[in-house]
Amino acid sequence: MGDVDYEAWRNILLSMPGAYEDFPFGADAAVFKVAGRHREKAKMFGLLMHRGEVLSLNLKCDPALAEQLRAANPQITPGYHMNKKHWNTVTSGLPLELMRDLIEDSYDLVVASLPRLDREALGWKGIVGRG
Structure with missing residues (x-):
């Protein structure tokens, strides 16, 4: 798995506070x-x-935004083997900055669902508070 997108996406995913990589499916x-x-x-x-x-x-996505992203980008489809309302599957071809935004949004949605003490342990400021 040595392709450029894989490494770039992996680096962004791992750059999120408290993020780590696991291989429960092989x-x-x-x-x-993300863990608090x-x-x-x-x-x-x-x-x-x-x-x-x-x-x-x-990646997790707000349902209304997910529909807009899918309509505007052929690389974004309903989540493969996931809840298709809340998850998108993204394939290569999008600008790296958009990928970073999609990853950050997924991270924020998941962290927002963690208990307050876990969010605080991560130093998370909230979706709106991010610059």
Whole structure:
């Protein structure tokens, strides 16, 4: 898995505070989770995998925004093996800055659902507070 998008996306995913990589489904699917105080209560915010020859990244998304993104970008489809209302699957071809925004949004949605003490442990300022 040495392609440029894979490494770039992986680096962004791992740059999020409290993020780490796990392989509960085997070596072909990297699951990116965020944990506050307790790693055993971590939640997934990204799933990076190759499906055949296609690199894809599942990311959580606000349902209304998910519909808009899918309509505007052929690289964004309903989440593969995920809740299609809340998750998108993204494939190569989008600008890296947009990918960073999509990853940050997924991270924020997941962290927002963590208990307050976990959010505080991560130093999370909230979706609106991010610059």
